[in-house]
Amino acid sequence: MSDSDHHHSHEDGSTLTDIQKRVKALESILVSKGLVERAAIDQIIEHFEHKVGPHVGARVVARAWVNPEFKHALLKDATQAINHQSDFPEVGQHLIAIENSDSLHNVVVCTLCSCYPWDVLGLPPVWYKSAPYRSRIVSDPRSVLKEFGLKLSVGKKVRVWDSTAETRYLVIPQRPVGTEAISESELAKLVTRDSMIGTGVASFSAESKDHG
Amino acid sequence: MDSIHDLGGMDGFGPVRPEHDEPVFHEKWEGSVLGLQRSILYLGLWNIDVFRHAQERIRPNEYLSWSYYERWTHTLIATALERGLFSDEEFRSGIADAVSSSAPLVPLTSRDTDKAFVRGNFEREGMGEPRFCVGDMVITKELRITGHTRLPRYARDKIGTIIAIRGRHVFPDAVVSHGKEDPQWLYTVEFEGSEIWGEAVDSTVSNLIDAFEPYLLRPEYD
Incomplete structure (x- = not known):
């Protein structure tokens, strides 16, 4: 303007x-x-x-990484699992957690408007609501992910979830290698907003540990 | 309706440009618009589907040229006028008519904003079993709806597989067309990328949508 x-x-x-x-x-x-x-x-x-923002989702993911029981409950019914933890804020119904693995990458979009899991990620960034992302992530996810600097290995399965109803999707990124000795609260710092949308991954290097 | 909001599968918008260290709001008025939207929805006169449909009715050239919160501003004003929340004259003057036709409404106050932060539950109890099971093959309808629908164009008339049943949910199409919740079973349906995009997409990609039962047919019967 x-x-x-x-x-x-x-x-x-x-x-x-x-x-x-x-x-x-x-x-x-x-x-x-x-x-x-x-x-x-x-x-x-x-x-x-x-108050609300990706730091909420990051704490959820970090807990899923260190606590197998919580992760199991989270993948079964994310709303219930989160609301049963006394130290997480209350989240709305039909939050669905989808887990990345060595063979599967998940990415979330709302092609029709801007549906986004506000209660764990806060408000969506402008690019998430923009025409370039909403138009192409469904038809050409690999090239869109490259625009985020994310290159998926050849042969990895990619699931593109379009939030077309009152369900909300939270991606559980893979826990970075070399983080076995790191505490839950430190792990949460590795979990980026984009890694929980699926346009990024959580990463770790010795330097990032040194710098807190 | 098949307008510009239904963007999935279109080309030509250029690369995605993520903004580094993006603020929650770029300008102060954007926060006000969000606060107004939450406050207006709290009144309970119309739900999110009505708000979405009002955005869908923005002219395509304006939809693309306006920012997100500009679209919201337009939609809030247009819907408030359309539904008689205030009159044209009141909006112009900023002064409420002495005799207001609207029924008493309970506004959102700072004492209970917490209520406005937890997402509403759109699942409804009711009779009847879902028509489809997990693992069933389904075909999506070739819809032509001039009102509101949540079945995107790219996923119409395509064969997919039910991977989850999400419960009985408020049916957005009915909310907008006749003001009724008319709850319907909601499923997550997975499509092979090639079913939708042909050879343009590699075989590792699949697309998933949440689809209401009226969008779905059983290939061998319907």
């Missing part, structure tokens, strides 16, 4: 773009009708900026 086209000067010297004005107008009328509360909106913003 070109700034010069959309900014308008106001008497108080502030400038608002057209879209900012529309959002403000929407908020104003809803507040004045008593249908929304500004303090609630602020809390929602705070929640998505600071």
